[in-house]
Each structure stands twice: as C-alpha cells, then as structure tokens.
Amino acid sequence: MYTLAGDPVYAVLSVVPFVASIGVGLTGIGIARGQFVPPRFVDRVLLWMVAGIIAVASLNAWIMAGVLLHVPWSPAFDPTGELFSVIPFGVLLGVLVGIYDARRLDQQRSIRRLNRINETLRIATQEIVNVTDRDVLARAVCERLVSSDLYDGVWIGQYDPDDGAVNPVASAGLSEAYVESIDVTTDDAPTGRGAGGRAIKTGEIQRVEDVYADPSMKPWWDMFERLGVESLAVVPIAHDDTVYGFFSIYADRPEVFDERECEVLSELGDSIGHAVTSIEARDRLAERERELARQNERLEEFAAVVSHDLRSPLNVAEGFLDLARETGDDEHFDRVESALARMNDLIDDILTLARQGDAVDEFERVVFRDVVERAWSTAGTSAASLRIDGDLGLVSCDRSRLRQLLENLFRNAIEHGADDVTVTVGPTADGFYVADDGPGIPESERERVFDVGYTTAEGGTGFGLNIVREIADAHGWSVSLVESEDGGARFEFASVDVAARESDAV
Structure with missing residues (x-):
C-alpha cells in the first residue's frame, strides 16, 4: 500500500508549518518593538490573528471532512495533527491582514488629523492677519491651537537677545503657576540646551517624541510629569534673520508630531513671524505719524507766536522809531532797543523749543x-x-x-x-x-x-x-x-x- 511517509514532497510540506511558525515569531517580535504597526494598533492585530486562526482552521476542517467522505479511513491519518498544523498559517494570515488594516487606519487617522491641523492653522492664520498688537496675537494663537483639541497645552515665549532668555507672554491649557515657573535660556546652561534653546539658536522646529527619553529635557521632567506631558514640539517664530521667540506645544502621549505636521507648524511659525514684523512696522509708522502730528502742532504754535507775540514788539519798535524821527528825542531809541531785545528773547525761545522736540539718542x-x-x-x-x-x-x-x-x-x-x-x-x-x-x-x-x-x-x-x-x-x-x-x-x-x-x- 502506498503512503506519503517516504515521499520527498511530503517531507518538504511537513516542514512548512515549522517555517511558518518561525516567521510568525519574528513578526511578533517586530510588532512588539513597534516596527510594523503603531503600538496603539497591536490589540487590533492580535484580533486579526485570532480571526485568521479560526478562518484557516475552519477551511482545513471543511476540506478534511470532504476528503474523508470519499477516501477510506487510514489509521495513519491524524485529523487532530492535521488541524493544528495549519494554525501557523492562520496566525500568519491574520498578522498580514492586521498589519495592512492597522496601517490603513493609521493613514486615515493621520489624514483626518492633518486636515484638522490645516483647518486650525488656516483659521489661526486668518485671525492673525489683522491683529495689531503682539500680546493679542500671542493669545489668539494659543487659544486657537488648544481649542482644536489637537494639543493639550501651548505657550508662546518672546526672545530677549540682551539677556539670552525666552519669557512667556501667552499660554492656553496650562496653569498660571506653571507658566510663571518656565525657565528657558539660550546659553550653555542646562536650561539652554533643551528644545527651546535649540529652536532659538537654529531657527528650526524641534520635536521631542518622548520627553523622558531625551536627556536635554531633564531640567523640566518634574514639571512635565505633573502636567502629564509625553511629547512636545517647539516652533520658532521668525522672519528673515530675526527670531522673535517660539511657541511650544504639549501632548499627553508620545510620538504625536510627525514630519508633515511639523512642516505645517513651521509654516504657522513663519506666518506669526511675518505678522509680528508687520505689527512692528505699523507701530513704527504710527509713532512716526504721532511725531509728525506733534511737529505740526508745534509749527502751528510757532506760527501763532510769530504772527502775534513777535508782531507786538515789532509794532512798538516801529512806533517809537517814528517818534524818534519826528522829535529827535533819544529816549525813544531806548524803547526801540527794549522792544528789539524782547523780540530777540522770543526768537531764542522759539528756536530752543523747536530743537527740543526730538528724542535724545545718545546719553x-x-x-x-x-x-x-x-x-x-x-x-x-x-x-x-x-x-x-x-x-x-x-x-x-x-x-x-x-x-x-x-x-x-x-x-x-x-x-x-x-x-x-x-x-x-x-x-x-x-x-x-x-x-x-x-x-x-x-x-x-x-x-x-x-x-x-x-x-x-x-x-x-x-x-x-x-x-x-x-x-x-x-x-x-x-x-x-x-x-x-x-x-x-x-x-x-x-x-x-x-x-x-x-x-x-x-
């Protein structure tokens, strides 16, 4: 009677479940390390593995049942062993389908998140276009980012190059006590080697996927732990070669900020930097207009003085000069001299007043x-x-x-x-x-x-x-x-x- 025990094809096929088992084991290790799917989808992949086992085992049982109906029973045939031999294939099938499903869901989630980010930043950009005050601008950006539910906390810091520090000017989603305790510098001290200091010095966005895995963030670990911060991104606010500061975004979960999201946030930083430049330009223009208004006011005052105060002693001088000509009395010349002296005093004061309008530049x-x-x-x-x-x-x-x-x-x-x-x-x-x-x-x-x-x-x-x-x-x-x-x-x-x-x- 012919059996498959000595058939080389059968020998090869009998090794396939073992090889499949090894493949499943390696894939499982990769999943555990987060190589194939994000950690949040591991449970979903496990469910797909169970489903794969059930599906393949059911298919194998149905096939064996059909075979047994048409082929005589053989004592060498082990239905239980045959059934369990296909489990690795079910696991492998479930893993492959699970990885595909997890990546598809992750991609859809990323697209939805990116769309929400784009919409949030679009609205934020529209809101900052017509803002004329830097403090109002900072508050508007923070409130818009936090209200989108994309992030848990945001604060904006203004860079002071004179003392090399970044001072918070606005925040949202963070306690006032925390904001007041923030200490970020740009020197070589520990507070200057973190993401904030790097953002100011490089002018590039700094993302920290896990704040506790980054030694440079150690000065703030205690504060992050109290707030539940897991990851963050620091976005510089700059225009041309001028760095005005940055905004720092917190999230309560790791690995939040992907590459595309960082690109969008960088664009927002550029928009804010452009808005700050525009505000400063408007402020300078407004100050210039106020200065021109003050100068015009002084000119009007001078005109009034010239037309009135100078005319009075001039008329006196002319009158006594006529009397001196008519009478020849020298006393009238004394009155003329007095009137001219009065005019000289007025002219000196007017010139002095005109010069005092300009601010002192050098102390x-x-x-x-x-x-x-x-x-x-x-x-x-x-x-x-x-x-x-x-x-x-x-x-x-x-x-x-x-x-x-x-x-x-x-x-x-x-x-x-x-x-x-x-x-x-x-x-x-x-x-x-x-x-x-x-x-x-x-x-x-x-x-x-x-x-x-x-x-x-x-x-x-x-x-x-x-x-x-x-x-x-x-x-x-x-x-x-x-x-x-x-x-x-x-x-x-x-x-x-x-x-x-x-x-x-x-």
Missing part, C-alpha cells in the same frame, strides 16, 4: 552737581541763592539739554519770586526735584503752566516751562508740579536714570 553719565552749578552761573542772579540738598550723583542725559532745562527753571523761579529767592535742587527716589520759596502756583493752574504762551510775569515769553517739559519728554522723563515745603513751586522729575552718587564715582 552720557554726568556729574549732576556740575551741570546744576553751570546752569546757575548762567541763569542765577547775585541776589538769589542756590542750595543743593544732598548728593546728586550721576545722571544719564544729554548734558546740554539738561542744562537748558535747569536754566529755564531757575529763570522761572527768579522771575516769579522775590529778588532773594532760594532755589533748591535735590535727589528723589527715582529722579530729582527743583524747588523754590517763591509765591508758588495755584493748584488749579498747575496743568496749564506747561502750555505754550502761559505766563503770569510781565514781559514773560510763555515758553520756559513748555521747554522744560519738552526736554523731559525727550529724555523719557516725567515732570510734575507740586507745592514746595516753603510754599513755592516744586518740579519733580521721575524715571531718571540716576547712577552712583558722587562719593561713589570714580
């Missing part, structure tokens, strides 16, 4: 006491006295314009006070003051004294205190008028950069 540290004494030597009188209250220290300023400021204050005190008026100059917590013991200025008039043309002194030009305010503004200082301890006027200047006192100066 120098000067010994304040020296500037005060030089100004007094020009504007003071023998009857009046100057008192310096304490150590005035060093002041960062434009020396010439600060002297002009002091000269105008000294003249104002002398013109409105008694002949023996005392003027005091002293330091304050954030600047200095100039006070006198004259009659003072009523509280209701203190805001008006800085207006062009305001004066209560006979023969005053009405420009002196306006020049004082213009010089203070040009330095970035604020000036206020209060009553002095002696009942006179006290002008206080704040936001002044006062360095070491004279005794500490070298």
